[in-house]
Every structure is written in structure tokens, then in C-alpha cells.
Amino acid sequence: MDTNLPVTSQPRIVIVGCGFGGLRLAKELADAPVQVVVIDRNNYHNFQPLLYQVATGALEADNIAYPIRKIFAGQHNFFYRMADVQRIHPASNTVITNIGDIRYDHLVLATGSLTNFFGLESIERNAMQIKSIPNALNLRSFLFQNFEKALLKEDPAARQALMNVVVVGGGPTGVEICGSLAEMRKDVLPKDYPELDLKQMEIYLIEAGGEVLGPMSKESQQKAKKYLEDMNIHIRLNTSAKRFEDCKLYTSDTEFIRTENVIWAAGVNGADIPGLPEAVVARNKRVNVDHVNRVQGTTNIYAIGDLANMITEEMPRGYPMLAPVAIQQAEQLANNFKRFMRGEAMKPFHYVNKGSMAIVGRNRAVVDLPGDKHFGGFLGWLTWLFVHLMTLVGFRNKIVTFVDWATSYLSSDKALRLIIRPYKRSDFKDDKGKANAEHMNSTPQYNPTPPAIQEPVKTQA
Ligand SMILES: Cc1cc2nc3c(=O)[nH]c(=O)nc-3n(C[C@H](O)[C@H](O)[C@H](O)COP(=O)(O)OP(=O)(O)OC[C@H]3O[C@@H](n4cnc5c(N)ncnc54)[C@H](O)[C@@H]3O)c2cc1C
Incomplete structure (x- = not known):
């Protein structure tokens, strides 16, 4: 079963996870001669940096989530399946999900991370x-x-x-x-x-x-x-x-x-999926990738974002688990897929650090900019609000969040x-965040002998 995805002569890129990395990659591939299949267990993109505001009653959950289908409305090469990916079967270029098996030509794992309780x-x-x-x-x-x-x-x-x-x-x-x-x-x-x-x-x-x-x-x-x-x-x-x-x-x-x-x-661990060679999964469950985000020892499987353990001279312990890293790796990988389709060589990833920030409360935030520049207080707070508002997905979410913030600033209330x-x-x-997957009662266990592949599988040169 191939979950009713249209048969195409174009290569199929399957992206598991529509967080910061998966979403950006699928968007950047809009004009590429490929079929893009996104699988996520939730039918929405979740803006994690504002989760704590939902937890403390400052924002509604709807303000920080956006329906995946709406984000991609009008993107003709895009297909979404709401599913929980349970296993990868690299030998047959297939992912095993609770709604059936899905074949890929290229697989991108963008599954993010899970809470690490360090065995406590x-x-x-x-x-x-x-x-x-x-x-x-x-x-x-x-x-x-x-x-x-x-x-x-x-x-x-x-x-x-x-x-x-x-x-x-x-x-x-x-x-x-x-x-x-x-x-x-x-x-x-x-x-x-x-x-x-x-x-x-x-x-x-x-x-x-x-x-x-x-x-x-x-x-x-x-x-x-x-x-x-x-x-x-x-x-x-x-x-x-x-x-x-x-x-x-x-x-x-x-x-x-x-x-x-x-x-x-x-703490967090990478949200790895069973099926990859054991040797590529690091101790923190991140997946070892090379300089183009390809999973070590594979030819057509990639990992980006929190899941990717990319060791470089500049980052000997891997890149930090941050949204900009996921987004920049997605952009680079999209460009590399386009290069690959043109028969050109892929280019290595380089992170551009645009700074980091944290908010503590009303008129109190801290901001670090490249070049050892720092500021805080009211200016830091305004910067934090502006950056988060601008990066929220969806015009409605930006407006509603702005109104909610302005109201609670003026009234000191939530x-x-x-x-x-x-x-x-x-x-x-x-409670591992799998809420929606649980609605799909069809969850079969992994079948160790996956069904025969119905479409011809292209291999990467
Ligand atoms: C509370 C909180 C606050 C944060 N604050 C900041 C911040 O201020 N600034 C910053 O830069 N970063 C922040 N981060 C980190 C940032 O959110 C992550 O670095 C970023 O989300 C990583 O993007 P990603 O694409 O790798 O994964 P994610 O955005 O986590 O997306 C993973 C997606 O994969 C899906 N998925 C996972 N496993 C499966 C599966 N087996 N089958 C189907 N779907 C699956 C999930 O449903 C999810 O949609 C914060 C994180 C948290 C939790």
C-alpha cells in the first residue's frame, strides 16, 4: 500500500516532520522537479519557542500552531499525510507508518527532539x-x-x-x-x-x-x-x-x-526513528550526518535540525538545537537537491549565527548579537517581541498574538x-506529544517484511 500518493515520474522526496526544518525544506522545493511528501503526526506546525506562553495562559494554542495543509495550499508538488512514522526500511527505500508504507527516492528526517529525563x-x-x-x-x-x-x-x-x-x-x-x-x-x-x-x-x-x-x-x-x-x-x-x-x-x-x-x-534527545544503522545514532539519539546533512553510510537519507548531529571544526559537539539551525539546514538541503537534479555537486552547510535572545518578563529580555554585542532591558524586550512576531507562521497568528500581547501589556493580565x-x-x-497519532486507531505494528515496492525505485548516483 502506498497511501494513495499519486504515481509520478519525478523523484519523490519524503520529509518526516513539519517543524521548522521540514516546513522550510518543503517550501523551498516548491519550484523543484520533485514530488514532495510531508509526513507529520500532527496536522499543524508548532512554534515551540512560544509554548511556555500557552502553558502560562498568555497565548492561545491556536496562536502558535498553523495547519500544514493551509501553509502549502497552492503548492502543486506538495502532498501531506498525517501519520506516525514508526520505522525506516532503507533496503527497500520505504518508511513504515501507522497508515501504511510510503516509498521514497530521497528521505529527509526532520523529527526534532524529545525530552530527556536522563533516566530519572x-x-x-x-x-x-x-x-x-x-x-x-x-x-x-x-x-x-x-x-x-x-x-x-x-x-x-x-x-x-x-x-x-x-x-x-x-x-x-x-x-x-x-x-x-x-x-x-x-x-x-x-x-x-x-x-x-x-x-x-x-x-x-x-x-x-x-x-x-x-x-x-x-x-x-x-x-x-x-x-x-x-x-x-x-x-x-x-x-x-x-x-x-x-x-x-x-x-x-x-x-x-x-x-x-x-x-x-x-534536556532533550534527538527523536530518532528505528531502522537506521546503530552506528549512526549518537549517545544523545541525534543522527550523525556529513557536511551536506546526509546520514553517514547512506546514499539517499538525510537528517536536518535538532535530529542532525553534524560535527565540524567550528562545532565539535554538533550544532545547537535551535530553530535557525533547522531552517538554514533546510534551505541548504533544498538548494543541494536542486543542484543534484541538475547533475551538480552538493555544497557543504555553513551556519550563519544571527544572534540569540531570551525574555524574562515585561521590559526584560537579553539579546546577544554576532560581534560580541549585547543588550537587554526594554530594547531587548522589544527586539524579542518583534522577532517572534515576525517568525510566527500565518498572518492571523501574527495579528492575534500582537493583540493578545498588547492587551496583556496594557492590562497586566492574562x-x-x-x-x-x-x-x-x-x-x-x-504524554509524549503524540496526541493526534493516537486518534488513528489503525496503528499496525511494524511488519518486518515490508510489502513489495509497487513503483520503480530510482537510486542516487
Ligand atoms: C519550549 C521550547 C522553547 C524553545 N525556544 C527556542 C527559541 O527561543 N529559539 C530557538 O531558536 N529555538 C527554540 N527552541 C528549539 C526549537 O524549537 C527547535 O530547535 C526546532 O523546533 C527544531 O526544528 P526541527 O525541524 O528539527 O524539529 P521540530 O520543530 O521539533 O519538528 C519536528 C516535527 O516532527 C514531527 N515528528 C516527530 N517524530 C515524528 C514521527 N515519528 N512521525 C511523524 N512525525 C513526527 C513532530 O510532530 C514535529 O512536527 C525551543 C524548543 C522548545 C521545546
């Missing part, structure tokens, strides 16, 4: 993660459910545990979520819960390294730390989380913090504290 089983079972829209909505529900529960508690320690939040991981996601929670504590919660003493709500940021915002400049790290401290966030550096049980988070400094709410933002679908701790471990 109790944390994986009990902490919240923030990698997908369902995660963010669940986190929002869970936090507000716990405030509702706190109202009912007479025991002050139990009440405080329901209100306390610990964020583990002091990278941009951890810093941004802490800032957003602090603003919620100051501006939103006192209006909704006048019966609770919100001075008792403590927010902790736990970081195993010696600074917050590890990959950024010293200036930005120090500025961000000061912003967080001014917002009454307790920062514990050189501290790792060890265990989270019975509403107690145990850390390496032998203490525990009493809390019901632990948000894990401490409107979205709905508990749409109550969430319980026992759901945590299964």
Missing part, C-alpha cells in the same frame, strides 16, 4: 514537560487545578506545596517559563485567588551548571539572573534534581523542596486560565 524515572513519571501543544495545555490545566485544590487545604504545608513551582533547567525555556510564572504570581493570581496568600507561592529555578542561559554571553547570563532575582525567583545553581516523589523534589544539595509542580526543561481538560499526574508519562 520518578521525575519522568511525575514532572511536567513542555515540548508540544498538548504538554503546554496540560501544564496550564495542572497549575490552575492545583490552585483550585490549594483553596480547599487547611494544612499550610500542603497548601503551599500545591502553589510552589520548581523549574528544572536554566536554559532559555526554563528562564522564560520562570519569568512568566513570576508575572502570573504578581498580576494574575491575586485577582483570581484573593483567598490565597500568594506570598507563600515560591518559584525555584534549579540548574546543574554554574550559570543560567549557558550558551549565551556572560553579560546576558548575569543580566538574566539579576532580572530573575528581582522577580523573587529562587535560583539554585550547581544543583541537580535527583528524585520527585510524594510532592518532594530531592536535589543534589541533599535538601528537598515541597511542591506538586515540577516542570522539566533540562486572559487564558481555562481548565479545558483536567489533567492528572498518572497521565504524565504517556
